C-alpha cells in the first residue's frame with residue numbers, strides 16, 4: 401500500500417489542481433486523484449494525512465453506487481484494473497494512484513455549488529442570526545445553533561475560483577441556469593441529501609450539510625460530478641456528541657483545528673501561509689478519524705488493521 405502523498409504528480413496532461421485533488425485529462429475522460437493533503441482555514445497544510453485520499457475517493461464511490469437511481473453520475477470506474485484496461489499507460493504509475501482515484505466522464509460543469517443544509521450552522525447560522533433567513537428565504541423563529549432543519553434547505557453558492565464561495569438565492573440560480581435546470585438541480589440535490597442524511601445517521605454520523613456539483617455531458621445529460629458526500633465536501637458530526645444550541649466539532653478535522661487554534665490564540669499564526677507544522681500525534685489522530693468516518697458511513701473498515 402502506498403505511503404501518504406502530498407503530490408501524486410502523474411506524467412499526464414493536467415486538467416486542474418485543487419487544494420486536495422489533482423485532475424488529469426485522458427481523452428474525454430478525467431482521472432480524479434485525491435492526494436493526502438488536508439486544508440484548514442482555507443490553507444493547505446504541509447503534512448499529508450495517511451489514508452485521507454483513499455477515504456475521500458472510496459466514500460464518493462460508495463455514495464455514487466447508492467444514488468444512481470436519483471441521478472446519473474460521472475463515475476466510470478474506481479477499480480484500478482478496469483482503469484488500466486481503458487488507459488493502458490497508467491499501468492506504469494499504478495501504485496501512486498490506485499485506491500485514491502476515480503476515472504470519470506468529463507462534463508461541462510454548471511457554475512453553481514448545490515449546497516444542501518440539514519442542520520443550521522456556519523454561514524447559514526450567521527445569516528439566520530442576522531436576518532432570520534437562509535438563502536434569502538424566511539425560516540421559522542427561535543431556531544438554535546446546529547438545530548436540525550426539516551425539511552432540509554437548498555442553499556446554493558457561486559463557484560469562486562479564488563477565495564470564498566458566496567451564498568446566492570434560488571432566484572439568482574434561476575437567472576444563471578434558467579428555471580428548468582435550476583429546479584431540476586435543486587430537486588436532485590434535496591433527494592440526494594435526504595437519502596445520505598438517513599443512511600449516515602444510522603451509522604452514527606450526522607451530515608450537517610453538503611455540496612454537490614453537476615455538469616452536462618456531450619449528450620446533454622445532467623450528471624452528478626466531482627466528489628460526493630465526503631468529509632471534504634460536507635460537514636460531518638459525530639451523532640453521539642451532537643447537542644443543539646452550540647457549535648459542533650468537526651468529526652474529521654477537529655484535532656487539526658484545535659492544534660492550529662492554539663497557535664492563533666498565542667499570536668503565533670495569522671491563518672495565512674505558511675501554516676504551522678502538524679506534530680505526528682495530530683496527523684495520526686486525524687488519519688484515524690478519516691478511517692473511522694469511512695467505516696461508520698459504509699459499515700465496513702477501509703483497511704483491516706490501520
Ligand SMILES: Nc1ncnc2c1ncn2[C@@H]1O[C@H](COP(=O)(O)OP(=O)(O)O)[C@@H](O)[C@H]1O
Pocket residue numbers: 416417418419420421422423430474504505506507508509613615625626627
Ligand atoms: N466530471 C467532471 N467534469 C468536469 N469537471 C469536473 C468533473 N468532476 C469534477 N470537476 C471539477 O473539478 C474541480 C475540482 O477542483 P477543486 O474543487 O478546486 O479541487 P479540490 O476539491 O481538490 O480543492 C471542480 O471545480 C469540479 O467542477
Ligand SMILES: [Mg+2]
Pocket residue numbers: 418
Ligand atoms: Mg472541491
